[in-house]
Amino acid sequence: MVTIKTQKEIEMMREACKVANLTQKAIEKAIRPGISTYDLDKIAEETMRANGAIPAEKGYPSGMKDVPDFPGSICASVNDNIIHGIPSKYTILKEGDIISTDLVAYKDGFNGDCCRTYAVGKISDEAKRLIEVTKQSFFEGIKFARKGNRLGDISHAICEYVRENGFDVIKEFEGHGIGREMHEDPGIPNYGKAGRGIRLKPGMTLAIEPMVVAGSPEICEGEDGWSIWTYDESLSAHYENTILITENAPEILTLE
Numbered sequence: 001m002v003t004i005k006t007q008k009e010i011e012m013m014r015e016a017c018k019v020a021n022l023t024q025k026a027i028e029k030a031i032r033p034g035i036s037t038y039d040l041d042k043i044a045e046e047t048m049r050a051n052g053a054i055p056a057e058k059g060y061p062s063g064m065k066d067v068p069d070f071p072g073s074i075c076a077s078v079n080d081n082i083i084h085g086i087p088s089k090y091t092i093l094k095e096g097d098i099i100s101t102d103l104v105a106y107k108d109g110f111n112g113d114c115c116r117t118y119a120v121g122k123i124s125d126e127a128k129r130l131i132e133v134t135k136q137s138f139f140e141g142i143k144f145a146r147k148g149n150r151l152g153d154i155s156h157a158i159c160e161y162v163r164e165n166g167f168d169v170i171k172e173f174e175g176h177g178i179g180r181e182m183h184e185d186p187g188i189p190n191y192g193k194a195g196r197g198i199r200l201k202p203g204m205t206l207a208i209e210p211m212v213v214a215g216s217p218e219i220c221e222g223e224d225g226w227s228i229w230t231y232d233e234s235l236s237a238h239y240e241n242t243i244l245i246t247e248n249a250p251e252i253l254t255l256e
Contacts, residue, residue, distance in 0.1 A: 002185045004203035013205055017112030017242050017253035019053040019105040024116050031118050033095045037076035041087035044103055045073035053107035056182050067225030075102040082211055082236040084226040095121035100238040104182050111182050113207045114254035115240035127235055133165045134212040134237035141208055145243055145250040151197030158210050159191035168217040175209040178242055200245045209240030
């Protein structure tokens with residue numbers, strides 16, 4: 001069921017989203033060659049807790065008997081690791097890498113979710129363009145995140161922009177509604193037909209998150225049961241914000 005947030009709930013969402021944004025800024029400041037994704041994870045958790053929130057991803061259930069709950073405060077995915085990378089002392093960033101950090105701050109009963117892909121030092125032109133196109137595809141999508149439009153309008157715009165620029169989206173994972181729960185209805189694919197899906201209404205809060213690959217959209221799962229990789233080892237990027245549907249233009253809650 002898609003939930004419509006009250007004004008009070010929206011204000012509480014804003015607070016959780018503000019912490020998520022602050023946490024991304026702390027991570028961005030710390031990224032450099034030689035730092036581990038474990039260290040970034042510690043910075044993220046410390047930032048959230050210092051601002052009255054907790055990392056919602058830490059301990060998130062896998063739903064599978066043989067796969068432990070997610071151990072990190074963030075998902076830290078490097079290069080061809082599309083999503084759900086587990087932070088590790090052994091994953092050391094090096095010059096030329098790109099890293100996606102996906103995080104959810106939980107504060108006073110509500111969640112704020114955002115992801116960014118960062119350059120580590122000087123990166124290739126292809127990697128730079130992949131990051132830029134992924135980010136811009138989000139903004140192309142939310143041009144249609146308006147009262148009365150349909151969910152498929154957002155999905156279609158994201159995919160069209162990505163493919164026009166020579167990249168592709170993955171189909172197995174998608175954005176989602178968000179609020180008291182990290183994942184709520186509706187699911188929001190990064191591809192689809194315009195004019196399809198539910199109509200957007202003021203008070204909906206959505207996590208829109210293009211996941212884009214430079215090569216084949218075929219994916220594979222890591223042995224840890226969490227991490228998802230490009231099958232052909234091509235680069236991937238990920239960009240996400242929590243947005244609010246309003247009477248007019250959408251409000252991006254996880255940006256200043």
